[in-house]
Amino acid sequence: MKKRILVVEDEEKLRRVIELQLTSAGFDVDKAAAAEDGLRLVDRADLVLTDLKLPNMDGLQFLALIRRQNSQVPVIMMTAFGSVETAVGAMKAGATDFLLKPFSLDHLMQVVHKALEIRALRDENRQLKAELGRRYEFDNIIGRSPAMQEIFATIERVAPTRATVLLAGESGTGKDLIARAIHFHSPRKDRPLVKINCAAIPENLMESELFGYEKGAFTGAQTSKPGKFEQADTGTVFLDEIGDVPAPIQIKLLRILQEREFERLGSNQTRHIDVRVIAATNQDLRAALEQGTFREDLYYRLNVVPLNIPALRERKQDIAFLANHFVKKLAPDTGCQVESITDAAMQKLMAYHWPGNVRELENVIERSLVMATGTQLDAGDIRLEPPPSPRRAQSGGGDSHFVPEGMSLDQYEQEIIKEALRRADGNKSQAARLLGLTRNALRYRLTQMGMEA
Ligand SMILES: Nc1ncnc2c1ncn2[C@@H]1O[C@H](COP(=O)(O)OP(=O)(O)O)[C@@H](O)[C@H]1O
Ligand SMILES: [Mg+2]
Structure with a gap:
């Protein structure tokens, strides 16, 4: 695209020479003999070349008026030999460059090209910054790590489509x-966006919750009721904890995904529906596939666009950003004066393994804000859960529990293995040593847990 240069010069001969030179160099040229005429043309100019001494207006005043109208346009000031000081003044006032009269046409072209180049670089820079800014934050989702930036890009790409998305990540990610x-x-x-927490619905109620029921479908069904899917028609269904869906419901979900149809409980009328499905799981569904508790066909229908959200401990770059974000977000509510986090406190946050991920970080910051007295959050204000220690858990506070309450032996073993991996920073040989296992024995257990070995 041709660049347009505005030349403001009261001396007609010079104006014509410059115009000729610029047009033959491939530019479009607007001309004005006075400041007032020039101002009318500033908006469409890519560059302004103006005399510093114009009739009726001082050059610096003219410059200020140009800037007010178009803050980005480069302005080159032409000034008579001997008024270097004024030229410097013009630069200070925001001119891009100056030309001392008389100047050669070569020199004129050099200065023009240089000014346009700088302009292009600045534009590019601004654009880059805007893009980066968008990437570090997407709808209040904070993430600087490459993994999160990739997730933002995927969100942008798939959001406009109807594609089913499967979100996998630990709780709180x-x-x-x-x-x-x-x-x-x-x-x-x-x-509508209708969320269904599959882990929270008792198995015997799940079908009626999801697909609705007709009057008399079961004792107590005094009226007909649409299910969550019908409520979400033309919108989105978010199936949280999809791994907890029992087998009979899995097959009905598959039908919704494949045929977009279902029946209410107690009805043989087939209903059609248009929903976009987003599913989430905090367990590794591939392990469930191997164990046969999750249908393979459903898995592939759901896993059209997989989005794997790493645990917070696997993207430590995000911790500082998130922590600052939560301070800003939560400080006003807690009524404290905290504005920032000390280096020592940040180091403490960085060193922790965050089993509860971002949710835990948010809670920790909120609690710490209550403790804090000054304008900075210090290490002492931050209380973290100590990592689960097998020994401590086993002694169970003197109680007779072999494993922590509410945990199966398998879950407990998994916790210990995960903790060993954490302490070994993901190094499997080292983790195996911590556990008194051979590397192969640890590998075997990891495959059993559905974690890659
Ligand atoms: N990247 C992030 N940026 C800002 N807040 C986050 C981020 N990830 C999680 N959170 C916050 O952490 C809490 C838990 O997030 P949530 O989406 O409920 O996790 P999950 O569904 O995986 O358990 C919420 O308060 C959420 O706003
Ligand atoms: Mg959740």
Whole structure:
């Protein structure tokens, strides 16, 4: 695209020479003999070349007026030999460059090209910054790590589509947040987003909850009721904890995904539905596939776009950003004066392994803000859960529990293995040593747990 240069010069001969030179160099040229005429043409100019001494207006005043109208346009000031000081003044006032009269046409072209180049670089820089800014934060989802930036890019790419997304990540990694972001960046954003927590619905109620029922379908069904899927028609269904869906429901979900149809409980009328499905799991579904507790066909229908959200301990770069974000977000509510986090406190946050991920970080910051007295959050204000220690857990506070309450032996073993990996920073040989296992024995257990060995 041709660049347009505005030449403001009261001396007609010079104006013509410059115009000729610029047009033959491939520029479009606007001309003005006075400041007032020039100002009318500033908006469409890519560069302004102006005399510093104009009739009726001082050059610096003219410059200020140009800047007010177009803060980005490069301005080159032409000034008579001997008024270098004024030229310097012009630079200070925001001129891009100056030309001392008389100047050669070569020199004129050099200065013009240089000014346009700088302009292009600045534009590019601004654009880059804007892009980066968008990447570090997406709808209040904070993430500087490459993994999170990739997730943002995927969200942007898949949100406008109808594709089924499977979010996998430990509890507290932001699955809900991401599911919402996908829905609200989709064409369905003004339609319902219905969340179904599959782990929270008792198995015997799940079918009626999801697909609705007809009057008399079971004792107590005095009226007909649409299910969650019907409520979400033309919108999005977010199936949280999809790994907890029992087998009979899995097959009905598969039918919704494949045929977009279902029946209410107690009805043989087939209903059609248009929903976009986003599913989430905090367990490794591939392990469930191997054990045969999760249907393979359903898994592949759900896993069209997999989004794996790493645990917070695997993307430590995000900790500082998130911590600062939560301070800003939560400080006003807690009524404290905290504005920032000391280096020592940040180091403490960075060193922790965050089993509860971002949710835990948010809670820790909130609690710490209550403890803090000054304008900075210090290491002493931050209380972290000590890592689960097998010895401590085993002694169980003198109680007779062999394993912590509410945990199966398998879960307990998994916790210990995960903890060993954490302490070994993911190094499997070292983790195996900590556990008194051979590397192969640890490998075997990891495969059993569905964690890659
Ligand atoms: N990347 C993130 N940026 C900002 N807040 C986050 C981020 N990830 C999680 N959170 C916050 O942490 C908490 C837990 O997130 P959530 O989406 O409910 O996790 P999950 O569904 O995976 O358990 C929420 O308060 C959420 O706002
Ligand atoms: Mg969740």
